Amino acid sequence: MKLNNKHICAFLACVILLSCSKEKIEADILIVNGTVYNGMSHIPNNQSIAVKDDKIIFVGDDKNVEIEASKTINAAGLIVSPGFIDPHTHADRDLKDPETSHNLPFMMQGITTVVLGNDGDSFYPTKKYQEQYKQHGIGTNAVQLIGHHEIINAVIGNSDINPTPDQIAEMQALMQKELDAGAFGMSTGLYYAPGSYTSTDEVIALAKIVSKNNGIYDTHLRDESSNSIGLVASVKEAIEIGRKAKLPIHISHIKCLGVDVWHQSDSVIKIIEEARKEGVEVTANQYPYDASGTSLNAAVAPRWAESGGKDSLLYRASQSKFKAQIFKETKENIRRRGGASKLLVVKCNDSTYLGKTLLQISEFLNIPPEEAVYPVLETGYVRVASFNMNTDDIHNFMKQDWVVTGSDGNTGHPRKYGTFPRKYHKYVKQESIIDLPTFINGSTSKTARIFRIPKRGQLKEGYYADIIIFNPETFRDNADYKDAFQFSEGLMYSIINGKLSVNNSEFTGELNGRVLKKDKP
Structure with missing residues (x-):
């Protein structure tokens, strides 16, 4: 036509x-x-x-x-994804300092929101630090938990004593006050003193307050190994707390720690799956490393000897009436972690010990490893990387749809700088243990749902603009146990609350993070 x-x-x-x-x-x-x-x-x-x-x-x-x-x-x-949400960090130690509040070790992994106050330890009171973070600015968003230890210390101190009913009531009132300030829930470190001195019923009494406020219970299990009640019994205890207090339970850095509990992941998974079918909301996070990280005293010292604090531990270790028993139990705890060669000092005030295994230190001091622990502790705060996990268990937990990515990021361990890129590079790209969307979903929306963080974790209209863009060919970790302070690479852009924080792989200098507050039920 x-x-x-x-x-x-x-x-x-x-x-x-x-x-x-x-x-x-x-x-x-x-x-x-x-x-x-x-x-x-x-x-x-x-x-x-x-x-x-x-x-x-x-x-x-x-x-x-x-x-x-x-x-x-x-x-x-490039890959465009929601910003990663890290459910277990110790980033509050960086956020409180204006010099490090940019939170770059986490940000350069693609993390846009960090959860604070894990393992029963938080900065207290919640409101004080909200105001501090707002005043000097923070690089990533922050979700606060209130640490169980802070509540205990405020009422009865760091000692192995049973609280009275009136003291329990006082603890409950303090918990309510912190939740009113915007904390998303409570965390416990039942492996660590003074949480280790607390009965299950005492924890449930506080968890019920959290439940009334639609909060979450995040826990470092009482035992991830065979130190006290054992791994399986500790998982059952966490589930019992969730069942009786009627609130979601999140198990932090789930693992089978030490030779005595290797290959128990199948048993743990079965227990959790049965609880979930029953209606108990149980989830967990995991970091993709075969070494845990903690203080040297927490790793190997007897809990009873820590009653009253570290000074009390060192005093008892010097007294003839206690030292033989302390050394005996310390030796057994070292064995559980695979031996003195598996404990690497990654943070210490004395450079003589830094970067050495406990075995090397004991040879240098010419005393047994269980005795060498205590002169090292006398130098101040000491952290160790403890190589105590089995690959089969790591893979087994990673494949569960109720397990999300978490760093437990703390000074001296490479996970603070490398967790999320490492999981992608090693377990997605190289070994194909999980696929890419499973990694992304388990680092974003699933974590947001677990912690009940509204309008984050998805690329969806009306949601907050926490967005990352990374290069699938170069996104990887650089930090290792010899140098745990290397930034990850391959993150091209990070947008936090709609503003560019990383532009062409460079930090913009903008502190675009916010302290997120829990909505009242």
Whole structure:
């Protein structure tokens, strides 16, 4: 058919009409051409994402809209994901200091939100540190838990004594006050003093207050090995707390720690699966390393000898009436962790011991390893990396859909700088233990749901714009046990609350994080 002027004019009118009908969107940032994993689906797409102020305002095909953005990021060849949420950190030690509140060790892994106050230890009171973080600014978002130890210490101190009913009531009142300040729940470190002195019923009494406030119970188990009640019994205790207090239970850094409990992951998984079928909400986090990290005294010293604090431990270890029993139990604890050669000192005030195994230290001092522990402890705070996990158990836990990624990031262990990139590089890309969407979903939306963090963890319109973009070929960890302070690489962009924190792999200097507060039920 031959077109005449009338046909041409009609065609142009349709084109103009269609172009005028396109929705116009004004954005601060537009991300295009990336491989998008939204945090929920297992199937990626190439949708465009637009950000305005602190929210995601568009996710989809931009052919039918007209987006004007101040900055456009071409993410071709890159992966676009929700920012990672780390459920177990000790980042509060960095966030409280204006010099380190940028939180770069975590941020450069792709983490946009960190949970604080784990293992029963938190900065107390909650409100004081909220105000402090807000005043000097923080690089990532922060979710606060209230540590069980802080509640205990405020009422009865760091001693092995049974609280009275009135003291329990006082602890419950303090717990309520901290939850009113915006804490998302409570954490316990039942392996550590003074939490280790606490009965299950005492924990349940506090957990019931958390339950009334729609909070979460996060726990370092009473025993991840065979030190006291054993790994399996400790998992059952955590589930019992959740069952009786009627609240979700989150087991931190789930593991089979030490030769006595290797290959018990199947038993632990079965127990947790049965509890979940019963209706108890049980989840866990895991770091992708075969070495744990803790203080030297926590690793090997008897708990009873720590009553009253570390000074009391050192005093008892010097007294003839106690030292033989202390050395005997210390020796057994060293054995449980695989021997003195498996304990590496990663933080110590005395450089003589730093970077050496306990076996090397004992040879240097010419005394048995169980005795060598105590002169090392006299130098001050000492941290060790403890190589005590089995690969089969690590893989087994990692494959469970109720296990999410967590760093337990603390000074001296490479996990503070490398957890999330390591899990991707080693367990997704190299070994194919899990696939990419499982890794992303278990580092984003699942963690947000577990901790009940609203409108984060997904790339979804109306959600807060916590977005990362990383290079799938270069995203990896660099920190190791010889040098635990190397930033990870491959993170190209990090957007936190709608603002660029990492641009072309460089920190922008902007402190875009916020202290998130728990909504009242």
